Amino acid sequence: MRLIIFGPPGAGKGTQAARIAEHYGIPAISTGDIFRANIKNETPLGLQVKEITSSGGYVPDDVTNAIVEDRLAEDDCQPGFLLDGYPRTTGQVEALDGMLAKRDESIDKVLVLTVDEDEVVQRLLKRAETEGREDDTEEVIRERQAIYTRETAPLAELFAQRGLLVEVDGMGEVDEVTQRVVAALG
Numbered sequence: 001m002r003l004i005i006f007g008p009p010g011a012g013k014g015t016q017a018a019r020i021a022e023h024y025g026i027p028a029i030s031t032g033d034i035f036r037a038n039i040k041n042e043t044p045l046g047l048q049v050k051e052i053t054s055s056g057g058y059v060p061d062d063v064t065n066a067i068v069e070d071r072l073a074e075d076d077c078q079p080g081f082l083l084d085g086y087p088r089t090t091g092q093v094e095a096l097d098g099m100l101a102k103r104d105e106s107i108d109k110v111l112v113l114t115v116d117e118d119e120v121v122q123r124l125l126k127r128a129e130t131e132g133r134e135d136d137t138e139e140v141i142r143e144r145q146a147i148y149t150r151e152t153a154p155l156a157e158l159f160a161q162r163g164l165l166v167e168v169d170g171m172g173e174v175d176e177v178t179q180r181v182v183a184a185l186g
Helices: 013-024 031-040 044-053 061-072 090-102 117-131 138-152 155-161 174-185
Strands: 002-006 028-030 081-084 109-114 165-169
Touching (some): 013 028, 013 174, 028 031, 028 061, 031 061, 090 155, 117 138, 165 174
Parallel strands (some): 002 081, 028 081, 109 165
8 A cells, every 4th residue: 555644744644654554564654754864863964954944944855755766666665655744745746656657656545634733833842842853943833834734735635636635633642543544544
């Protein structure tokens, strides 16, 4: 199964992605995790990404597309995958379509977690404290929310037109959300 999960920052995508991946026996591929690992290891990519994300911006499409294409070529992605944090823009959707077309594959479903923005901001501020994420200040979080609303939320319409969109309420206890997700994916 080839899936995409998206929703605003702090919607619980990472948590649900790990659970979905385990349920279907596919890798969860998080561009955010890949970027954070590069930042931690102070690679050239990591230094570039840190500069961008510290101001609340998103990494440019060309960089992100190349990282995703490399990751999808790995053997563990043959039975399927779940993309978390990608695609975020129509340009990335087009790039992903091209990557998959080369392999005669396509996305099966796109899961979007819907949440209350103010509750998500509080969730992220709490996560920043517990996980030591210096880039998660309220100002940066709200900027990421605005970018998501402007650039990524419109992708829901695109995926709905393709008949791929599955919306799930991302509010509530983690186990409840997981049950809703599994039921919605079938």
